[in-house]
Amino acid sequence: MTETVRPLRADAARNRARVLEVAYETFAGEGLSVPIDEIARRAGVGAGTVYRHFPTKEDLFRAVVEDRIRGIIGEGRNLLTAGDPATALFEFLRSMVLTWGATDRGLSEALAGVGIDVEKAMPEAEREFYAMLGDLLRAAQEAGVVRRDVSAPDVKAVMVGLQAMQTYDDEAAKRLTDVVLDGLRPR
Amino acid sequence: MTETVRPLRADAARNRARVLEVAYETFAGEGLSVPIDEIARRAGVGAGTVYRHFPTKEDLFRAVVEDRIRGIIGEGRNLLTAGDPATALFEFLRSMVLTWGATDRGLSEALAGVGIDVEKAMPEAEREFYAMLGDLLRAAQEAGVVRRDVSAPDVKAVMVGLQAMQTYDDEAAKRLTDVVLDGLRPR
Amino acid sequence: MTETVRPLRADAARNRARVLEVAYETFAGEGLSVPIDEIARRAGVGAGTVYRHFPTKEDLFRAVVEDRIRGIIGEGRNLLTAGDPATALFEFLRSMVLTWGATDRGLSEALAGVGIDVEKAMPEAEREFYAMLGDLLRAAQEAGVVRRDVSAPDVKAVMVGLQAMQTYDDEAAKRLTDVVLDGLRPR
Amino acid sequence: MTETVRPLRADAARNRARVLEVAYETFAGEGLSVPIDEIARRAGVGAGTVYRHFPTKEDLFRAVVEDRIRGIIGEGRNLLTAGDPATALFEFLRSMVLTWGATDRGLSEALAGVGIDVEKAMPEAEREFYAMLGDLLRAAQEAGVVRRDVSAPDVKAVMVGLQAMQTYDDEAAKRLTDVVLDGLRPR
DNA sequence: TATGAATGAGGGTTCATTCAT
DNA sequence: CATGAATGAACCCTCATTCAT
Numbered sequence: 001m002t003e004t005v006r007p008l009r010a011d012a013a014r015n016r017a018r019v020l021e022v023a024y025e026t027f028a029g030e031g032l033s034v035p036i037d038e039i040a041r042r043a044g045v046g047a048g049t050v051y052r053h054f055p056t057k058e059d060l061f062r063a064v065v066e067d068r069i070r071g072i073i074g075e076g077r078n079l080l081t082a083g084d085p086a087t088a089l090f091e092f093l094r095s096m097v098l099t100w101g102a103t104d105r106g107l108s109e110a111l112a113g114v115g116i117d118v119e120k121a122m123p124e125a126e127r128e129f130y131a132m133l134g135d136l137l138r139a140a141q142e143a144g145v146v147r148r149d150v151s152a153p154d155v156k157a158v159m160v161g162l163q164a165m166q167t168y169d170d171e172a173a174k175r176l177t178d179v180v181l182d183g184l185r186p187r
Numbered sequence: 188m189t190e191t192v193r194p195l196r197a198d199a200a201r202n203r204a205r206v207l208e209v210a211y212e213t214f215a216g217e218g219l220s221v222p223i224d225e226i227a228r229r230a231g232v233g234a235g236t237v238y239r240h241f242p243t244k245e246d247l248f249r250a251v252v253e254d255r256i257r258g259i260i261g262e263g264r265n266l267l268t269a270g271d272p273a274t275a276l277f278e279f280l281r282s283m284v285l286t287w288g289a290t291d292r293g294l295s296e297a298l299a300g301v302g303i304d305v306e307k308a309m310p311e312a313e314r315e316f317y318a319m320l321g322d323l324l325r326a327a328q329e330a331g332v333v334r335r336d337v338s339a340p341d342v343k344a345v346m347v348g349l350q351a352m353q354t355y356d357d358e359a360a361k362r363l364t365d366v367v368l369d370g371l372r373p374r
Numbered sequence: 375m376t377e378t379v380r381p382l383r384a385d386a387a388r389n390r391a392r393v394l395e396v397a398y399e400t401f402a403g404e405g406l407s408v409p410i411d412e413i414a415r416r417a418g419v420g421a422g423t424v425y426r427h428f429p430t431k432e433d434l435f436r437a438v439v440e441d442r443i444r445g446i447i448g449e450g451r452n453l454l455t456a457g458d459p460a461t462a463l464f465e466f467l468r469s470m471v472l473t474w475g476a477t478d479r480g481l482s483e484a485l486a487g488v489g490i491d492v493e494k495a496m497p498e499a500e501r502e503f504y505a506m507l508g509d510l511l512r513a514a515q516e517a518g519v520v521r522r523d524v525s526a527p528d529v530k531a532v533m534v535g536l537q538a539m540q541t542y543d544d545e546a547a548k549r550l551t552d553v554v555l556d557g558l559r560p561r
Numbered sequence: 562m563t564e565t566v567r568p569l570r571a572d573a574a575r576n577r578a579r580v581l582e583v584a585y586e587t588f589a590g591e592g593l594s595v596p597i598d599e600i601a602r603r604a605g606v607g608a609g610t611v612y613r614h615f616p617t618k619e620d621l622f623r624a625v626v627e628d629r630i631r632g633i634i635g636e637g638r639n640l641l642t643a644g645d646p647a648t649a650l651f652e653f654l655r656s657m658v659l660t661w662g663a664t665d666r667g668l669s670e671a672l673a674g675v676g677i678d679v680e681k682a683m684p685e686a687e688r689e690f691y692a693m694l695g696d697l698l699r700a701a702q703e704a705g706v707v708r709r710d711v712s713a714p715d716v717k718a719v720m721v722g723l724q725a726m727q728t729y730d731d732e733a734a735k736r737l738t739d740v741v742l743d744g745l746r747p748r
Numbered sequence: 749t750a751t752g753a754a755t756g757a758g759g760g761t762t763c764a765t766t767c768a769t
Numbered sequence: 770c771a772t773g774a775a776t777g778a779a780c781c782c783t784c785a786t787t788c789a790t
Binding site: 524525528530535538539553557 | 723
């Protein structure tokens, strides 16, 4: 009962990382419906190994998406610390479309609730994500570049919308991002 | 060239309509991955009956989504004719979020390209849809309420984004729609 | 209980004949696994009509094959009456390969026991067929052109073999028929 | 170029062999239209196991028929080497009827092209088969016991005919084989 | 622990047969 | 009688998950 998160043996850790990486790329490229067997094959391990590390396909989704989200959180924090806090939120949302979300079918589907319910699956990450988003938002609002009546969940919703736009039409999304973001500025 | 589509027998027409209706609701509520057998069960018919009217699952998707899209086209045309052409585009996009798209997972998935490729599956409807969107856009631009550098595909992309936002968080979407649309106005 | 084989109404008779004809061609060309619906469609009638005349798919097979066999019987009798009785058997077997069996997948399959058991399904026709074959054989044997130790069932078996040969390789069968028939001559 | 076909695990090999054996018997007894599920049931494995070893029903046909054909090839080569080359062809054709083909519906159907196209499905085996047949034929012709105008494809066709004869009437076929083969001798 | 074979519950689709119109 | 719509039992095949090696 002591929750000993015993460190994995080196090879096991390597396998886990390899599977995660492959799953990451595969889900991004082909969506969440790719069979586990296929992930295993591409990772060069047996299906059993995938299931040892991720007892359920949803667990694998979770790990992939959580990984992704942690990266996103890092990006946001970084922009806040290293750049101009006033513009960090816009920078962040732009980077989501330009860099991160870039045609990530898996993430799109996950955000759309296909195959996994992010809120329930990883409340921890979700919380941290919202905290980061709140900080970005607050900084922007204090700098007077974003309306006061916009909340963190609103920004998240906008993000989801941008994501979807981009999956649907990458070019249009790149053109439109600034247009949409303009809507967030005080009139 | 008139493709004499002899009218269906009364009972067959009833069944077809019933299946379509059930499919409509089911796909809207649970997405496009619901089994045909389940649709049949809910419609109170045998699976074979569904396949008689829609030889392929994709044919059923097509019928449902096309029906939906034609309704949307009608809505747009109506706003353009019956109301103020200058505001029709905004009205239309608002109604998409407030009325139409209302948590329609099937439509969301279809627009996102999950389970069916709308462009390929129903080019006719797609074309009419774009024509309608173009008319709305032109009217708005001529009235000077929408930026000149926005194209019809851009509006479609925005629509997809709003859709996704709404599927993700209905409340936030309702609050944010006007904010996003504000971005479309000339500065 | 009076077995009144009431004559069909004219249109019904026409339908029956049409279905039989279409089934005949279709089974010959594509084998016995063609769906009844397809036969009905090609005959320009509803599936129900086919089932009215032939309550079971096997009944339709039976009718088709029986028709075929009666034609074959007629051919044999004719050769015996109109031509030289001594050579009638050989003529008959040659005509089976050259004319009748000509790539009749349905008949081949039927003879091979796929989809229908001829012996059981139409003992009447079978009997007449054997009678005809017996007459041909007797005439040939009396003329001294066929071995005495060959029986009617043997000839039938040879016929089945030639059929199969022909379905397998039409050209080779045409070349080989005389070779095989040579085997039947007294040494 | 050696296609490192890593040997199957012992249990997997056992299962594969068991499925093949069951398929072999079942197809021989009941033809090629028996459902895969039935094969699986009789082999005492799940349907998925059959599909693991034979991804398609046709793959299973292929394996069964190819196995059979290789046995036949071996038989022919053996007769040529171990016995009298002059009579080997006749011995071979006799053994086909007496031993091999013995009421093998699956093989009959396969040879007749029902359910599988041997030529396309296993060109390799087909080639070897013809090579063997050619050798048998040449030896017989050189010994002067078979007509010069008979080709290897002709012999194959005869074989198919004998096969069919035998499936149709085992007893008659046994009696008639020599009669038919007599036809191949020079007059 | 890793492997990959086995399982078996579906899922989409077809088609012989029945039955309401 | 004819029609063709409806039924539902199969059939082939896939894939998440378990388990023997």
